[in-house]
Amino acid sequence: MVRIFVTGGTFDKNYDEISGRLAFKDTHLLEMLRLGRSRVPVSVRTLMMIDSLDMTDADRQLIVRNCQQCEETCIVVTHGTDTMVETAAALARGVEGKTVVLTGAMIPYAFGSSDGLFNLGSALSFVQVLPPGVYIAMNGQHFAWDQVRKNRESGIFETI
Amino acid sequence: MVRIFVTGGTFDKNYDEISGRLAFKDTHLLEMLRLGRSRVPVSVRTLMMIDSLDMTDADRQLIVRNCQQCEETCIVVTHGTDTMVETAAALARGVEGKTVVLTGAMIPYAFGSSDGLFNLGSALSFVQVLPPGVYIAMNGQHFAWDQVRKNRESGIFETI
Amino acid sequence: MVRIFVTGGTFDKNYDEISGRLAFKDTHLLEMLRLGRSRVPVSVRTLMMIDSLDMTDADRQLIVRNCQQCEETCIVVTHGTDTMVETAAALARGVEGKTVVLTGAMIPYAFGSSDGLFNLGSALSFVQVLPPGVYIAMNGQHFAWDQVRKNRESGIFETI
Amino acid sequence: MVRIFVTGGTFDKNYDEISGRLAFKDTHLLEMLRLGRSRVPVSVRTLMMIDSLDMTDADRQLIVRNCQQCEETCIVVTHGTDTMVETAAALARGVEGKTVVLTGAMIPYAFGSSDGLFNLGSALSFVQVLPPGVYIAMNGQHFAWDQVRKNRESGIFETI
Numbered sequence: 001m002v003r004i005f006v007t008g009g010t011f012d013k014n015y016d017e018i019s020g021r022l023a024f025k026d027t028h029l030l031e032m033l034r035l036g037r038s039r040v041p042v043s044v045r046t047l048m049m050i051d052s053l054d055m056t057d058a059d060r061q062l063i064v065r066n067c068q069q070c071e072e073t074c075i076v077v078t079h080g081t082d083t084m085v086e087t088a089a090a091l092a093r094g095v096e097g098k099t100v101v102l103t104g105a106m107i108p109y110a111f112g113s114s115d116g117l118f119n120l121g122s123a124l125s126f127v128q129v130l131p132p133g134v135y136i137a138m139n140g141q142h143f144a145w146d147q148v149r150k151n152r153e154s155g156i157f158e159t160i
Numbered sequence: 161m162v163r164i165f166v167t168g169g170t171f172d173k174n175y176d177e178i179s180g181r182l183a184f185k186d187t188h189l190l191e192m193l194r195l196g197r198s199r200v201p202v203s204v205r206t207l208m209m210i211d212s213l214d215m216t217d218a219d220r221q222l223i224v225r226n227c228q229q230c231e232e233t234c235i236v237v238t239h240g241t242d243t244m245v246e247t248a249a250a251l252a253r254g255v256e257g258k259t260v261v262l263t264g265a266m267i268p269y270a271f272g273s274s275d276g277l278f279n280l281g282s283a284l285s286f287v288q289v290l291p292p293g294v295y296i297a298m299n300g301q302h303f304a305w306d307q308v309r310k311n312r313e314s315g316i317f318e319t320i
Numbered sequence: 321m322v323r324i325f326v327t328g329g330t331f332d333k334n335y336d337e338i339s340g341r342l343a344f345k346d347t348h349l350l351e352m353l354r355l356g357r358s359r360v361p362v363s364v365r366t367l368m369m370i371d372s373l374d375m376t377d378a379d380r381q382l383i384v385r386n387c388q389q390c391e392e393t394c395i396v397v398t399h400g401t402d403t404m405v406e407t408a409a410a411l412a413r414g415v416e417g418k419t420v421v422l423t424g425a426m427i428p429y430a431f432g433s434s435d436g437l438f439n440l441g442s443a444l445s446f447v448q449v450l451p452p453g454v455y456i457a458m459n460g461q462h463f464a465w466d467q468v469r470k471n472r473e474s475g476i477f478e479t480i
Numbered sequence: 481m482v483r484i485f486v487t488g489g490t491f492d493k494n495y496d497e498i499s500g501r502l503a504f505k506d507t508h509l510l511e512m513l514r515l516g517r518s519r520v521p522v523s524v525r526t527l528m529m530i531d532s533l534d535m536t537d538a539d540r541q542l543i544v545r546n547c548q549q550c551e552e553t554c555i556v557v558t559h560g561t562d563t564m565v566e567t568a569a570a571l572a573r574g575v576e577g578k579t580v581v582l583t584g585a586m587i588p589y590a591f592g593s594s595d596g597l598f599n600l601g602s603a604l605s606f607v608q609v610l611p612p613g614v615y616i617a618m619n620g621q622h623f624a625w626d627q628v629r630k631n632r633e634s635g636i637f638e639t640i
Contacts, residue, residue, distance in 0.1 A: 010497075010500060013500075015502075015587055015588060015591055017490075017586040017587055017635050018632070018633070018635050020490060020502075020531070020533075020560075020562070021502070022495075022500075022501070022502060051500070053500075080500075082500070106497040107495055107497055108495060110591055110592065110593065111495055111590055111591050111592065112590065112591065112592035113590065152498070153498070155497050155498050
């Protein structure tokens with residue numbers, strides 16, 4: 001059983017047609033798992049629906065606490081890319097003996113051209129086979145939490 | 161470096177608008193890697209573009225030979241789902257010391273509702289971390305080549 | 321009020337994932353109207369779900385009779401492109417005092433790259449403003465029923 | 481020959497993956513015409529790429545002048561929905577003897593779930609058959625410029 005914690009991020013941004021702005025509504029995660037015809041047993045829980053630039057320390061502690069306390073030892077966290085590395089560090093400090101994989105998207109799933117489905121397939125696969133630790137899965141690659149940064153100009157995660 | 165061998169299958173079926181039938185043209189693989197923003201170094205080669213129901217022993221031997229002879233030790237093979245298990249068995253008999261992951265799709269990528277991008281993200285991730293052997297990656301899961309069958313009625317791969 | 325008669329055609333072809341073939345299930349018409357946010361009052365009825373190459377004279381008479389007998393004077397008929405011109409001729413012989421617009425698609429709606437939504441928007445607009453008569457609306461154009469043929473090689477409707 | 485003037489609006493909003501915000505880049509109009517397999521002879525010109533809430537009187541005069549001075553008598557203007565009615569009024573005051581149809585979208589075309597292709601098919605059809613005048617084509621309907629308003633709460637254009 002894989003636990004999936006949803007925290008928002010580009011992954012789940014929607015276009016609000018009344019305001020003409022991007023906004024969060026419900027997560028697309030279940031729809032994406034259906035589309036991918038995933039047969040991985042999962043249990044999904046939405047912790048928050050926010051832009052990761054707005055994520056506070058309290059939010060991060062909530063994520064850490066949920067990863068500590070859940071029964072599952074394989075955990076995927078969907079997360080905005082901008083502060084994914086910070087949350088990964090918080091998780092590495094607080095969670096032991098579990099495989100935690102953070103993933104996200106550069107383009108909202110609701111857009112036809114999203115990388116979200118690819119990333120979800122990737123994260124869900126990595127989490128099943130990587131040894132305990134905290135990882136970021138983006139662009140088909142996985143990175144240990146302390147060996148990665150997001151290049152803000154190119155939007156790409158790279159090894160440091 | 162991951163080697164990707166393309167053999168056709170539902171993954172790459174197109175709608176031919178003149179004949180009104182499904183047909184193979186070029187592979188969508190590079191387009192899918194672009195959409196997924198994959199940063200995994202890959203080298204792609206199309207071996208054939210056929211429905212796996214039409215795959216002959218000679219075709220299978222061609223796939224085996226290519227997997228033996230390529231430099232890479234991580235190999236993804238895109239393949240029709242109907243005889244994916246047979247090709248996996250042929251690969252298991254003929255390839256040693258390499259991680260080979262077969263994947264495919266239930267719905268053509270050219271359809272909006274394809275599981276292909278999810279499966280590609282999954283296969284590309286499994287191949288980077290699984291020990292040498294031959295595997296099938298479908299529905300977010302991976303199966304050893306000799307512990308899986310496709311349930312023809314449900315279209316689902318299941319452990320045997 | 322516009323009456324829409326559904327007869328199948330490429331418009332409504334689906335990919336059957338168990339057989340790996342194209343097949344008809346339910347019409348996508350209501351979903352397309354929702355996607356287009358159509359506010360045109362319509363009443364939709366599925367008369368048949370067939371490839372227009374399989375359409376018999378009896379099928380055509382059924383379409384003609386339905387167009388004669390319905391209350392509405394504005395009628396859209398979704399139809400396979402291969403014999404759309406034949407059905408248009410049958411309608412022209414049998415229906416008077418009504419505006420009937422036949423439309424279809426070169427690529428199934430279920431494919432991401434379908435022309436179906438464009439054609440539906442077009443047909444639904446033409447039917448509201450054209451004088452009584454039988455027309456084909458394809459590729460953003462409208463043709464009188466007796467001044468058009470489908471070029472089988474290019475897949476394009478052209479004036480004769 | 482139909483002239484198409486592009487002014488931006490939701491139609492053409494893109495997701496900028498570096499900033500994580502909606503932004504304008506190039507118009508999607510040619511891609512949409514290709515997808516719709518439009519065979520209507522058109523000549524497309526981008527006048528501006530802005531949110532219609534940011535449109536000034538000077539911008540509107542630029543649109544009016546272009547509609548006056550172009551050779552074509554059938555003109556489609558793609559436009560944000562929020563001030564489409566204002567621009568329609570400016571066009572009605574300034575343009576004579578031509579059929580001008582404004583259209584737009586509630587959801588950006590770049591989103592899979594856009595109404596844009598439907599509206600484009602609709603506008604391009606109405607412009608070919610409506611008598612000279614200024615119209616708004618949305619939701620499959622057409623409205624004379626002085627008999628319509630956008631309901632800001634529902635996002636729907638309605639007759640006044």
